[in-house]
Amino acid sequence: MTFEEKPEGNGSLVDENQLDLSAKHQANGKPAASGRAKLPARQEANAKCGLPSKSLSTYTWQEIQRHNQKTDKWLVINRKVYDVTGWADRHPGGRRVLNHCAGEDATDVFRAMHPDPDIVRLYLKPLLIGELAPEEPNQERNKNSQLVEDFQELRRTLETMNMFNANLGFFFLHLAQVLILEALAWVIVWHFGSGWLITIFIYFLLTVGQAQDSFLQHDMGHLSVFKKSKWNRLMQNFVIGHLKGFSAKWWNNRHSQHHVKTNIYPKDPDVVFGPFFVVGDLQPVKYGKNKIKYIDYEKQHLYFCTVGAALLMPVYLNLDSIRAMYRRGYWEDIAWVSTFYIRYFITFGPFYGIFGTLVLIYLVKLLESLWVAYVTQMSHIPMKMSTEENQDWFSSQVLATCNVEQSFFNDWFTGHLNFQIEHHLFPTMPRHNYHKVAPLVKSLCAKHGLPYVNKPILKAFGDIIRALKKSAALWMDAYYSHPET
Helix, strand or coil, rough: CCCCCCCCCCCCCCHHHCCCHHHHEEEEEECCCCCCCCCHHHHHHHHHCCCCCCCEECCCHHHHCCCEECEEEHHHEEEEECHHHHHHHHCCCCCCHHHHCCCCEHHHHHHHHCHHHHHHHHHHHEEEEEECCCCCCCCCCCHHHHHHHHHHHHHHHHHHHHCCCCCCHHHHHHHHHHHHHHHHHHHHHHEEEEEEEHHHHHHHHHHHHHHHHHHHHHHHHHCCCCCCCHHHHHHHHHHHHHCCCCCHHHHHHHHHHHHHHCCCCCHHHCCCCEEEECCCCCCHHHHCCCCCCCCHHHHHHHHHHHHHHHHHHHHHHHHHHHHHHHCCCCCCHHHHHHHHHHHHHHHHHHHHHHHHHHHHHHHHHHHHHHHHHHHHHCCCCCCEEECCCCCHHHHHHHHHEEECCCCHHHHHCCCCCHHHHHHCCCCCCCCCHHHHHHHHHHHHHCCCCCCCCCCCCCHHHHHHHHHHHHHHHHHHHHHCCCCCC
16 A cells, blocks of 8 residues: 555544535536436435435436546445545545545445444535436446345344444443553562563563454444544544554554455455465466566465464554654654553663563564454455455455354454454444344345355464465466466
8 A cells, every 4th residue: 555645534534523614625516417316215215415405417327437546536325426536635534445436336335434424414515516317226237236225224223223332331341451451561570570480471461452452442443432533533542552552543544445345456455465475366366477476475374374474563564554654744643652662661661671671562562463463364364355346335245254153252352353244344333232233144144145154263263374375376376387478
């Protein structure tokens, strides 16, 4: 990914603290032409944009799909057509999220990523340029309209069931857990000294705390804890910045792309591993045919087990975060991250010195990285990866993710990311409700013939290795079967 953008949030179209409806936000609309399209009954029930009644230009899907370039971006939400080209640089989630959705029906992804669409409607109004022609379907013709309607009905049902309301006590206990672990590590060193056995013990305490921090900031980054975005933002900055030493804006920008285009190469940054790994079925063949061999890919499963997973956070993501902060001028994030290092130097510096404290920090990140890498990759690397196919939201998320069996340990160890299917379908849903909605999601999958994959955790870990070996075999076959040109 590149670092020219200046996003300010978590992938949402707008933050409630960033409202600015000045004339400069007006999109270049076309003059009104034909009459207003009549909304079907189901769509009308779901479309609540609150826009003024007026004569609007009408467009066909063929016309809309031509506007899918970086310099010309239209998208459709609830049959309304919006030109987001001039506003993309101000999008709180970064321009790339809008690039990825340009020329498409974005109704379901828009609803998935925005917990309070009432706020966003204020920004939609000046970007409106028209609507779908009356004869056009609600979404592109390649999509299963019945499945789309069924999923939207499911979401309305879950909203009625209050499945998007958070239990603040649940998240308070998780925050208390990590704060107690951090404090306990310092108290133990202060009381018992910094001998090897004590250091190893606090090393594990801090690793558990850091991993649980990762899951907690993930909740806040998705705005799934507090009703007010500003409180989610503040607490995410505290957890990821002060407690973990990473940039919140960098993470939100990167992670929103992952959710919008899960396992879509190269739009999902989480499946773009640079020269280090080839994943899925398409990238290995492409690399093989083009004689690309940065490393010995046939051994990539061993690299992942030994160094890849361990260095993901302390090296790759850490450097990515630092580079983004300085290149994009995330000064608030720089301040938060600085407090992370200052706190460690104050608490552990007297026992280990500056260099020893830095070593402790990065050894903790290394072990945490193994934990988090396996948890996050077990649900994606073994699943379908493809280039853009413009599938409906429900199908694209179900096919690109899988679940791991529920247990108290699995829920805690994975931060409830053992329910990746539900999380990807409803990113703003509090994680303690995933298990409640899982049966309804599974039922919808069965109705439409889609796989609902749920596996034991050890099998899920093993599937990462098996998927990497399969991709390596595809690379080898293409590499050695095609003569150099």
